[in-house]
Amino acid sequence: xxxxxxxxxxxxxxxxxxxxxxxxxxxxxxxxxxxxxxxxxxxxxxxxxxxxxxxxxxxxxxxxxxxxxxxxxxxxxxxxxxxxxxxxxxxxxxxxxxxxxxxxxxxxxxxxxxxxxxxxxxxxxxxxxxxxxxxxxxxxxxxxxxxxxxxxxxxxxxxxxxxxxxxxxxxxxxxxxxxxxxxxxxxxxxxxxxxxxxxxxxxxxxxxxxxxxxxxxxxxxxxxxxxxxxxxxxxxxxxxxxxxxxxxxxxxxxxxxxxxxxxxxxxxxxxxxxxxxxxxxxxxxxxxxxxxxxxxxxxxxxxxxxxxxxxxxxxxxxxxxxxxxxxxxxxxxxx
Amino acid sequence: xxxxxxxxxxxxxxxxxxxxxxxxxxxxxxxxxxxxxxxxxxxxxxxxxxxxxxxxxxxxxxxxxxxxxxxxxxxxxxxxxxxxxxxxxxxxxxxxxxxxxxxxxxxxxxxxxxxxxxxxxxxxxxxxxxxxxxxxxxxxxxxxxxxxxxxxxxxxxxxxxxxxxxxxxxxxxxxxxxxxxxxxxxxxxxxxxxxxxxxxxxxxxxxxxxxxxxxxxxxxxxxxxxxxxxxxxxxxxxxxxxxxxxxxxxxxxxxxxxxxxxxxxxxxxxxxxxxxxxxxxxxxxxxxxxxxxxxxxxxxxxxxxxxxxxxxxxxxxxxxxxxxxxxxxxxxxxxxxxxxxxxxxxxxxxxxxxxxxxx
Numbered sequence: 001x002x003x004x005x006x007x008x009x010x011x012x013x014x015x016x017x018x019x020x021x022x023x024x025x026x027x028x029x030x031x032x033x034x035x036x037x038x039x040x041x042x043x044x045x046x047x048x049x050x051x052x053x054x055x056x057x058x059x060x061x062x063x064x065x066x067x068x069x070x071x072x073x074x075x076x077x078x079x080x081x082x083x084x085x086x087x088x089x090x091x092x093x094x095x096x097x098x099x100x101x102x103x104x105x106x107x108x109x110x111x112x113x114x115x116x117x118x119x120x121x122x123x124x125x126x127x128x129x130x131x132x133x134x135x136x137x138x139x140x141x142x143x144x145x146x147x148x149x150x151x152x153x154x155x156x157x158x159x160x161x162x163x164x165x166x167x168x169x170x171x172x173x174x175x176x177x178x179x180x181x182x183x184x185x186x187x188x189x190x191x192x193x194x195x196x197x198x199x200x201x202x203x204x205x206x207x208x209x210x211x212x213x214x215x216x217x218x219x220x221x222x223x224x225x226x227x228x229x230x231x232x233x234x235x236x237x238x239x240x241x242x243x244x245x246x247x248x249x250x251x252x253x254x255x256x257x258x259x260x261x262x263x264x265x266x267x268x269x270x271x272x273x274x275x276x277x278x279x280x281x282x283x284x285x286x287x288x289x290x291x292x293x294x295x296x297x298x299x300x301x302x303x304x305x306x307x308x309x310x311x312x313x314x315x316x317x318x319x320x321x322x323x324x325x326x327x328x329x330x331x332x333x334x335x
Numbered sequence: 336x337x338x339x340x341x342x343x344x345x346x347x348x349x350x351x352x353x354x355x356x357x358x359x360x361x362x363x364x365x366x367x368x369x370x371x372x373x374x375x376x377x378x379x380x381x382x383x384x385x386x387x388x389x390x391x392x393x394x395x396x397x398x399x400x401x402x403x404x405x406x407x408x409x410x411x412x413x414x415x416x417x418x419x420x421x422x423x424x425x426x427x428x429x430x431x432x433x434x435x436x437x438x439x440x441x442x443x444x445x446x447x448x449x450x451x452x453x454x455x456x457x458x459x460x461x462x463x464x465x466x467x468x469x470x471x472x473x474x475x476x477x478x479x480x481x482x483x484x485x486x487x488x489x490x491x492x493x494x495x496x497x498x499x500x501x502x503x504x505x506x507x508x509x510x511x512x513x514x515x516x517x518x519x520x521x522x523x524x525x526x527x528x529x530x531x532x533x534x535x536x537x538x539x540x541x542x543x544x545x546x547x548x549x550x551x552x553x554x555x556x557x558x559x560x561x562x563x564x565x566x567x568x569x570x571x572x573x574x575x576x577x578x579x580x581x582x583x584x585x586x587x588x589x590x591x592x593x594x595x596x597x598x599x600x601x602x603x604x605x606x607x608x609x610x611x612x613x614x615x616x617x618x619x620x621x622x623x624x625x626x627x628x629x630x631x632x633x634x635x636x637x638x639x640x641x642x643x644x645x646x647x648x649x650x651x652x653x654x655x656x657x658x659x660x661x662x663x664x665x666x667x668x669x670x671x672x673x674x675x676x677x678x679x680x681x682x683x684x685x686x687x688x689x690x691x692x693x694x
Contacts, residue, residue, distance in 0.1 A: 075581050085460040087472060088440035091659035093505065093514070102505045104514045104661035108582050110434035111657060119471040122436055128581055130655065130663055132507030132514070134592055142508065152505070153442070158452040159482020164442065225459040228424045228478045236459075305480065309440035311454040313480055 004155035006171040012064030012148040040195040047187030055213035058173030059197035065149040074133030082198030088309040097147035103131040151310040169221040204284035208291035222301035237303035242272025243322040246299035251286025258298035341532035350521035356413030374531035383560040386547040402542040404567035407523025408551030414498040423488035425479040431552030442501035447492040453481035502660040518662035523573040529673025558634035562641030572635035576651035589653040591665040594621025595672035596651040604646035
């Protein structure tokens with residue numbers, strides 16, 4: 001499965017090379033033109049440019065950690081890259097640096113904590129990465145300051161039609177975009193695999209400047225809170241109900257015309273969809289919409305539980321429905 | 336003195352990967368039993384579930400037989416399903432001392448009709464006010480998501496089904512260290528096997544019992560019946576102790592890679608403890624000393640007061656991040672611990688154990 005292959009690769013913001021290489025390899029033999037820009041985005045054109053010029057985008061990067069200090073004991077202090085809830089970090093496995101050095105995220109053993117401390121969730125300052133080095137020198141032979149660490153998680157099918165894994169945000173979008181680029185029925189559009197979305201959509205700024213699209217559709221992965229303790233009104237999205245269409249978030253107000261088109265497309269094609277019932281969070285759409293003199297922009301997302309954690313969960317049917325909706329929308333534009 | 340054909344890392348990793356939550360240790364015991372059969376005369380399970388491997392000692396004619404039990408618990412911490420909630424999510428309770436704050440985003444296996452892979456979740460962070468996010472993360476706030484609808488979950492899972500951490504072990508820093516779930520106390524079981532393998536080429540007078548005890552994490556229960564049933568003349572419990580890590584005071588922890596940890600204190604028979612120090616010194620094995628002022632919270636506590644009392648000692652392996660999915664230890668410490676116990680087995684004679692009652 002394409003999603004699993006992409007999700008298992010390390011690609012923390014600013015270190016997306018392995019993901020980019022995998023995507024380039026996956027596009028070998030496809031009738032596309034590709035280039036990498038100065039910040040690391042992979043810009044792809046399939047078929048002749050049409051009017052309006054459509055750009056699809058998905059981001060390659062994932063949230064992760066960066067080594068910021070190596071302690072005398074050989075333990076590594078780290079900072080988060082992108083938004084990570086520090087409560088998901090304790091006792092998880094990681095891979096550090098280009099050599100994928102295995103490590104674990106440690107904290108003071110619970111037995112040795114005072115009662116008051118046990119009641120507090122772990123904060124980043126309480127945690128460190130342990131690579132089994134007996135001291136600073138041994139650690140420095142294996143890793144260096146500035147190395148990225150990713151969750152050491154292998155994507156696995158679970159339950160009835162679900163996947164468990166890291167970095168589905170937004171390798172799920174990358175998988176959809178790859179599938180569309182490889183689809184022989186689709187041509188005449190641009191696609192961009194962006195970098196550094198998680199720290200402020202840095203890649204999307206330069207990619208949309210370079211491509212100057214008329215319309216952009218951002219293919220994302222968005223949080224689903226269809227889980228215990230959350231009132232239905234606050235679920236934002238639900239797994240199994242199809243792709244989520246954004247109306248507004250912290251970064252963008254979605255172009256009405258495109259949103260209307262996407263809804264009509266889904267209805268005509270009999271595809272499931274839902275609205276993203278939450279106005280927080282942001283995506284590459286914010287940067288793309290402001291490129292040049294402005295770009296009409298919309299966002300379609302695969303819903304996903306526990307994003308930005310070592311193990312997120314999505315439903316494969318939602319991923320397929322996301323791809324089907326974008327495909328139908330592209331074909332509709334040709335009519 | 337390397338033992339041919341016995342690789343502690345392979346044994347430890349196989350033991351760590353096997354499931355054996357307290358009360359249902361069968362799968363882990365099967366792995367251990369397979370190895371013990373190679374190095375001992377006979378292997379059995381007692382009525383409570385403990386695995387007992389026996390190896391006869393060789394005595395000069397006419398000397399009274401005596402026995403040494405080496406015990407390590409084989410059970411691991413885990414959890415149990417308490418409710419199949421709306422939407423097919425599973426509520427659970429802990430088996431043994433698990434830190435709920437290490438569980439968010441943790442992969443688990445729910446042992447339903449078939450093993451079900453899942454993830455521990457809680458209220459999504461973007462829905463929590465910052466004040467709320469800083470509050471205690473208790474078990475009640477957590478649930479397990481196995482990617483099943485409520486109807487499917489009810490079909491596959493029953494209240495009472497066990498849950499184990501889903502984490503393969505990994506070697507670190509070359510092959511110096513190993514991290515994974517259940518190292519507490521598969522490490523101890525691996526040490527017993529290391530000892531048994533060493534003894535393949537050593538003579539010993541004592542009859543030896545290698546015991547993998549069950550239900551230690553819920554109150555040293557297997558050790559209670561094993562100690563009574565085996566009724567050894569001497570016992571050494573093998574367990575893990577806290578390894579040095581940032582933020583911990585030196586006097587509460589022991590360094591990884593600096594050898595096994597020999598406990599002293601009221602739980603330990605002074606002469607047996609002293610014997611272990613002396614052996615470590617004379618064979619130039621690295622070792623550390625752990626003073627414990629009372630309960631060691633290990634099987635040694637149960638052995639010491641079995642029947643009319645058993646002279647008992649405790650040898651531990653330093654380990655970091657106890658009771659998590661990433662318990663981390665140094666493999667050299669395990670080897671040295673196994674060798675120390677082999678030297679103890681070899682050195683014991685009738686005079687020594689008869690002298691133990693003379694304080």
